[in-house]
Amino acid sequence: MVNTKDDAVNKKDIIYLLEKIAIYLELQGENPFKISAYRKAAQALETDPRSLSEIDDWSTIKGIGKGTQSVITDFLESGTSETLRQLQEEVPEGLIQLLDIQGLGGKKLARLYQELGIENKADLKLACENHKVAELKGFGKKSEEKILTGLLSLNEQPDRLPFDAVRGVRRSIETALANMAFVERFSIAGSMRRMRETVKDLDFIISTSAPNKVKEQLIKLDHVKDVIASGETKVSVVIEDQFDVSVDFRMVADEAFATTLHHFTGSKDHNVMLRQLAKSRGEKISEYGVENLATGETKTFKSEEDFFNHFDLYFIPPEVREAKGEFEHSSTFNRLVTLSDIKGDLHMHTTWSDGAQSIEEMARFAEAKGYEYIAITDHSKFLRVANGLNEKRLREQRQEIERVQNHFPNLKILAGVEMDILPDGSLDFDNAFLQELDYVIGAIHSSFNQTEEEIMTRLFTAMENPYIKHIAHPTGRIIGKRKGYHVNMEKLIKKAKETHTILELNANPKRFDLSSEWLKVCQEHGVKVTINTDAHSKDTLDFMAEGVGVARRGWLLKDTVVNTWPLAELEAYWKKKQE
DNA sequence: GCCGTTTTCGGCCCGACTGTTTTCAGTCG
Structure with a gap:
């Protein structure tokens, strides 16, 4: 592909531009409907399935009219936006991050700017300390204090927390609610329930006929650091954990539970x-x-x-x-994949490399889950830190697997390996050895900083190999911590299609790799996906439920997910690689 | 700013809580 205009300006840039304009308008105290018009236009673009080059008449898209269309054309033609440039001239850049302060929105900030000349954090801090803010009409002593504390905690933690970072808090709250008096039903809600990979806060819906009694218990939950609000129907607290986690509880009568749950x-x-x-x-x-x-x-x-x-x-x-x-x-x-559709887990570790459980234990827990098959896939020799296995130990491990297999007539245990794709693009084992194994995964665990070209060469080598069934955690990212290696996902998906290579959804909540967005693209291109836990212990086999949630978020149908298939069907698919 | 076979002007999703008010605006989800 030659460079086209699409490569210079992509759809995301336009969406980002429209959203940015909305933020600036907000700071100008503009008409809220005008602001939301820009946001809606951005949303409309996001929803439209077409790529940039396929759209010729913007105004036919619902939500984009004359105004937003001219902003878009201006941006496409000049590479910049006159509208945004003007706004940036009128509104100081430093105000934008102040929007993140709890309780400060566009209107109040606009007034702080206009009446006190506040342009950034330092200005705001000074104004609060000199009690200028409390003197403004509509503000007061309490607002000033709140702004000051909000200001101080502004950079302490990220705006959105990684899914995994709040899992523990969610669990402990669910345990507490399950044992709480006067609670009839409860459910997680919000973006956590939607399986977003980062969340702003946790939301719980509680049905009760004694909200005040429940409220008293909620504000006394373990590790409550702060009570933000406590009304008749809503309680907001901050829970102290690895991060400070905001938690909202909504209490309603049971008949309103379903609509409230939907709402939140x-x-x-x-x-x-x-x-x-x-x-x-x-x-x-x-x-x-x-x-x-x-x-x-x-x-x-x-x-x-x-x-x-x-x-x-x-x-x-x-x-x-x-x-x-x-x-x-x-x-x-x-027809979306569900947890009960899952027939096996094709990526897990044992004490042979860096796992915590024996082969037999893993088999037992998998059997208890009702699985029909699993693959034991310890690390390969290159990965010394994880006690990776060489050819000799893998052959010994196969014997042990065969021994264990005798005790599990209803569970097929595949002898596999998670083989490293080495930095120079070669593989950790040769084909002569690989054909001895039932199941081979290709994975990158080293030289993350290589160029896109180097990374893609490594991945392509693995995908072209007839024995490698799937690519583990294809981007190598850790949500909120590590971006992963330089994968060109479009190319990867195309190659996966050509080579009948399955791509993994690694269900470890730190990873969720591939992301739901890319999973959707995989399915659209007819690329098959396998959801695996990459379990290193018995408990982490439970990641499957969350993995399925991410898959559903990516609209994956049961048929796209190969580990919902019976083993025979799966084996038939693997053969395609060797044709 | 966007939209429309009830509308080209007058709407635009809905409600709780807080703080500053003394009936409500702003913020939030």
Whole structure:
């Protein structure tokens, strides 16, 4: 491919531009509907499946009109945006990060700028310390204190926390709620329920007929550092953990549980679309139910499913509620992969390399999960730090696997390896040896800083190898910590298709690699995916549930996920590589 | 700024909580 205009400016750049303009307008105290028009335009682009070059008439996209179209054309033609440039002239750059302070929005910031000349953190801090802020109309002593503390904690932790960093807090809260008096039902909600890989906070919905009694218990939960709000229906606290985690609890009567759960699961954009739909039918959705505007009657629902059915929609799973076409496709979601579809786990470690359990133990736990097959895939010799296995030890391990196999008539244990793809592009074992193994994974664990070309050469070598069934954690990223190596995903997916190589969704919550976005692209290109836990201990075999959640977020149908297939079918697919 | 076979003007999703007010604006999700 030669360089086209698409390479210079991509769709994401335009989306980012529109969102940035919205932020600046917010700081100018602009009409909120104008601001949201820019956000909607960005959203519309995000949802439109076409690439940049395939769109010729922008204004036919719903949400993009004359104004946003001219901003886009200007940007495409000149590479910059006059609209944004002007805004940047009028609004100081330093104000933007101040929007992250709790309780400070565009309007208040605009006034701080206009009336006190505040342009950045330092200005704001000084103004608070000199009590200038409290003197402003609409502000007061408490606002000033809040701004000051918000200011101090601004850089202490990232805006969004990695999924894995809040898993523990979620668990302990769920345990507490399960044992809490006056709690009838509860559920996680918010972006955690939607399986986003980073979250801003945790949301829980609780049904109770004694909200005050529950409230008293909530603010006394373990490790509560701060109580942000505690009203009749809403309690917000900050839990002290590895990071400070904000947790919102919503308490409702049981009949409103389903609608409240839906409401606080979001996404916000999904909710807006559904509310618009309701409105066009003469109804109004709130967390308390669906009101018929003609009769004033409010209908509640036993389940979210009933709620969707009321609008003549099939159930839309939480993972796909992102206003990215889920309403149009609601009839296909009953075919999304589920945990009960999973028949095996094709990536796990034992004490032979860096795992905590023996082969026999792993087999026992896998059998308890009802699996039909697993692959034991310890590291290969290159990975010394993980006690990687050489040819000799792998042959010994096969004997042990065969011994264990005799005790598990209903579970096929494949003798495999997670083989390193070496920095020079060669593989850790030759083909003569690889053909002795039942299952070979290709993986990169070294030289992360190589150029895209070097990385792609390594990956392509592995994919062209007839014995390598799948590529483990294809990008090598650790969410919130490490970007991963320089993979060109489009090329990787194309190559996977050509070579019948399966790509992994590594279900370790630190990784979720591939991401749901790329999984979707895989499926669109007919590339098969395997969801594996990469378990290093018995408990981490449970990552499968979260992996399936990420797969669902990527709209993966059961058929795309090869470890939902019976073993015979899987073996037939592997043969394609050797043809 | 966007949209429209009820509308080219007047709407635009809805409600809780807080702080500053004394009936409400701003923020948040």
